[in-house]
Amino acid sequence: MTRAAPSSLAPTGLSNATLDALPEAISRPVYDRGALTPGIVHIGLGNFHRAHQAWYLHRLMQQGQAQDWAILGAGVREFDVAMRDRLLAQDGLTTLIELSPNTTSAEVTGSMIGYVAIAPDNAPLIAAMSDPAIRIVSLTVTEGGYYIDPVTGGFDLGHVDIQHDIVHPDTPRTAFGAIVAALAARRAAGHGPFSGLSCDNLQGNGDILRQTVIELARHTDPGLADWIAENGAFPNSMVDCIVPATGTSELELARSLGVDDAAPVTHEPYRQWVIEDAFCAGRPDWDLVGAIFTNDVHAYETMKIRLLNAGHQVIANVGETLSIPTIADCMAHPQISALLRKVLLDEVAPHVATVPGRTPQQYVDLIAGRFANPRIRDTTRRVAFDGSARHTGFLLPTVRDALAAGTPISGLALVEAFWARMCFGTREDGSVIAPNDPLWEARVAAAEAARARPLAWLEQAQVYGDLADDAVFASAFHGWLRLIWDQGCIAALTRYGAT
Numbered sequence: 001m002t003r004a005a006p007s008s009l010a011p012t013g014l015s016n017a018t019l020d021a022l023p024e025a026i027s028r029p030v031y032d033r034g035a036l037t038p039g040i041v042h043i044g045l046g047n048f049h050r051a052h053q054a055w056y057l058h059r060l061m062q063q064g065q066a067q068d069w070a071i072l073g074a075g076v077r078e079f080d081v082a083m084r085d086r087l088l089a090q091d092g093l094t095t096l097i098e099l100s101p102n103t104t105s106a107e108v109t110g111s112m113i114g115y116v117a118i119a120p121d122n123a124p125l126i127a128a129m130s131d132p133a134i135r136i137v138s139l140t141v142t143e144g145g146y147y148i149d150p151v152t153g154g155f156d157l158g159h160v161d162i163q164h165d166i167v168h169p170d171t172p173r174t175a176f177g178a179i180v181a182a183l184a185a186r187r188a189a190g191h192g193p194f195s196g197l198s199c200d201n202l203q204g205n206g207d208i209l210r211q212t213v214i215e216l217a218r219h220t221d222p223g224l225a226d227w228i229a230e231n232g233a234f235p236n237s238m239v240d241c242i243v244p245a246t247g248t249s250e251l252e253l254a255r256s257l258g259v260d261d262a263a264p265v266t267h268e269p270y271r272q273w274v275i276e277d278a279f280c281a282g283r284p285d286w287d288l289v290g291a292i293f294t295n296d297v298h299a300y301e302t303m304k305i306r307l308l309n310a311g312h313q314v315i316a317n318v319g320e321t322l323s324i325p326t327i328a329d330c331m332a333h334p335q336i337s338a339l340l341r342k343v344l345l346d347e348v349a350p351h352v353a354t355v356p357g358r359t360p361q362q363y364v365d366l367i368a369g370r371f372a373n374p375r376i377r378d379t380t381r382r383v384a385f386d387g388s389a390r391h392t393g394f395l396l397p398t399v400r401d402a403l404a405a406g407t408p409i410s411g412l413a414l415v416e417a418f419w420a421r422m423c424f425g426t427r428e429d430g431s432v433i434a435p436n437d438p439l440w441e442a443r444v445a446a447a448e449a450a451r452a453r454p455l456a457w458l459e460q461a462q463v464y465g466d467l468a469d470d471a472v473f474a475s476a477f478h479g480w481l482r483l484i485w486d487q488g489c490i491a492a493l494t495r496y497g498a499t
Contacts, residue, residue, distance in 0.1 A: 011260040014090040014108065022108065023258035026095070029110035031061045033091075036070040036113050039284075041129050043175045044140040045073035045083065050094045050109070051243045051267040053138060053199055058109035059289040066284040072134075073115035074125050076175045084115045086262040095254050095261040099375035100269045106257050121171035122178040129182035129194065135281035137182075138197040139209070141175060144389035144438060145200070146208050155215040162216065169220040180217045183232070184224050193232040195279040199239045201309050202393060203301055206236035206276060233280035238301035240272040240308065242370060244378040268376050274300040299355045306352050307344055307360060308367045310394040314343050315371070316384040317418040318489050320436075323427045326379055331372040335493040341368060342497065343411035351401045381436060387419050388439050392463055403470055413476035414496050420457040421484050423447040428488060454481040 012021045019028045040057075042049055060066045073092070075084065087094070092112040098105040117124040129137055147156040156162065165177030172178050183193050196213060198205035213234070218225035244250070244266055254264035273286065277293040287293050294300075312327065318339070319330040330336045341364065349360035358366075370376075395415060402409045423443040425433050437443050442460070449456035458468035458477060467473050484492050 009258060011255040011258050013260045014093050014095065014262075016091045016093070019093075019108065025106070026257065026259060027107040029058070029061070029108065031064065031067065031110070033110050033113065035067060036061070036111075037068045038072045038113060038131075038133060039066075039069035040071045040136045040138060041074050041116065041125070041134050042071050042112075042138045042140070043074045043076065043125075044142075044145075045071075045075065045080075045087075045112070045115070046140060047246060047265045048239075048241070048243045049138075049140045049199065050112075051096055051265045052239055052241045052271060052273065053140075054094070054111045055096060055109055055271070056273060056286045056289055056291055057111040057284060060284055060286060061111055063288065065288065068133075069136075069284045071112040072128055073112055074128065075116075075118050076122060076125065076173075076178065078118070081118050083263065084118060087112070088115050090262060093261075095257075095259050095264040097250070097253060097257070097264060097266045098269050099266050099373070101373055101375060104253075104257070104375075105269075106254075106259070108259070120173075122173075122181075123171075125175075125178045126172075126181045126185065129179065130185040130189070130191075132186065132189075132191040134194055136195050136197050136279070136283065137179060138199055139175065140199045142386065142389070143201050143393050144386050145175075146198075146202065146212055147174075147176070148208065155211055157215070157219070165216060166219045176212050176216050179213055180220065180224070183213075183217070183228055184221065187224060187227055192281060193228060194281055195233040195235060195283070197235055197237060197275075199237055201239070201305060203305055203397070204236055204298070205301075206234040206278075210234035231280060233278050235276040235278045236297040236301070237276065238272070238274040238297055238304050240304050241270060242268040242373075242376055242378055244376055245382055249377065266376070268370055268373055270370055272300075272304075299353050303352050303355055303358075303360060303363055305394055306348055306398055307363050309390070310348060310398065311340055311344055311364075311367055311371070312383045313387065313390050313394055313419070314415050315340050316380045317387070317415070317422040318493070319380040320384050320433060321418065321422045321427055321489055323429050323431065324380055326377050327371050327383055328374045328376060328378070330380060331368070332374075335490065335497060337368070337372070338497050339411070339414075339493055340371070343415060347402060347408050347411050348398050350407055351398055351405070381434075384422065385436050386438060387423070388437050388443065388463060391416065391419060396464070396467070399467065399473065403473060409473055410476050410480075410499065411496060413473055414480045414492060416457075417454075417477055417480035417484055417492070418489065420447050420450050420454075420481055421489070424451065450481060451485055454478040457481070 116128045149156045161173050165172040196209050198209040254261045273291040276297045315330045344364045352360040424447040458464050
């Protein structure tokens with residue numbers, strides 16, 4: 001990636017035809033995009049995918065590799081249409097802007113060459129995935145998008161969308177129903193399956209994708225389910241790069257660098273991608289550009305999910321309640337940054353194993369620096385979104401491990417109390433917190449009840465299971481929430497910091 005200096009010229013509209021007119025400092029594809037052919041369909045083509053998986057493929061293409069692995073974007077919801085329109089209008093190109101604390105770099109990537117039409121019955125998506133040229137279907141649909149029962153961890157068969165797909169397998173509503181329909185079409189045509197590659201922040205994301213696809217198939221065609229189980233592949237993976245949402249300032253930043261991009265992406269100067277080497281129809285050699293192929297993804301993903309992803313939740317809820325706008329601003333708050341380090345080092349790291357070249361303690365140092373990057377305007381609101389999935393997936397597994405081991409949980413209980421306070425729906429300055437969870441109404445109702453009776457929050461069994469019955473955790477949570485309501489978040493931060 002080359003360094004980009006601000007341009008005083010009118011920005012150049014982004015398209016294949018204008019690549020050579022971009023400012024010299026902005027790197028661009030050196031490969032012939034017209035010669036690329038698709039090998040991957042990616043569902044959920046947002047900022048993270050374009051800054052991460054699509055970037056790795058672009059870098060490989062820059063070396064003359066993987067010309068038959070180009071990406072077709074895809075979506076299954078109406079709101080995906082706007083992104084599709086923006087990207088197709090600029091030939092699928094994306095400007096990536098790397099924001100280090102002291103420098104700005106930019107490059108245009110071109111590994112995506114098309115975007116499947118979006119339709120209620122998902123027929124275009126099914127047709128695209130049925131093509132035997134497609135050998136990988138990857139997904140970034142968020143950790144809350146896999147229809148997981150939060151209590152059992154199993155497939156949520158009763159969800160209305162899943163029930164629709166079982167009754168109407170040829171006109172599915174979900175990405176997973178479309179995947180099953182495409183696999184059925186490939187089997188009927190005598191083609192092999194594609195590999196399903198989840199790139200979401202889930203422990204064992206490939207295993208979860210396998211569970212979702214095979215269980216859905218089993219309820220419509222048991223023979224198909226057996227065929228997928230025997231012949232398909234669902235590699236686990238761990239993905240890591242902080243990628244803020246794109247807003248007005250990001251659009252203006254791209255223009256100031258000399259490119260008029262309707263959907264630019266800013267990102268930090270750090271990426272990691274660890275992938276289980278278990279594909280059924282081939283794969284690009286992503287390891288040539290920095291990805292790690294291994295048959296032991298679990299240790300890497302545990303470190304990342306329990307420290308980085310959980311760390312985001314440690315600071316975002318209290319930051320939102322205190323009207324602190326970004327994660328970097330939270331890290332500039334001495335008590336919140338101290339909370340992050342103390343909770344992660346004292347209560348989470350003891351349950352995280354070392355990975356090659358990095359201890360949990362070293363990883364805490366790494367993410368603290370990444371979170372503090374003032375150039376990354378990652379909002380506390382974005383990070384705090386969907387606590388229902390993120391606390392369940394990122395924090396509560398450590399709570400259960402700590403309770404079983406008899407190790408400290410006071411800070412983890414405080415973090416849950418901060419979430420309960422945030423879900424009350426107002427900040428300490430009296431301003432209103434807009435709905436920020438798919439189950440916001442239920443969370444607000446529980447938070448209102450918990451103001452008078454803290455245990456009401458833990459009695460949300462779909463989140464906490466039986467943790468309300470654990471005297472150690474319930475007592476700690478009760479004390480912290482009482483303190484927060486009586487004296488405020490700063491008092492709670494001060495008391496925890498003094499322990």
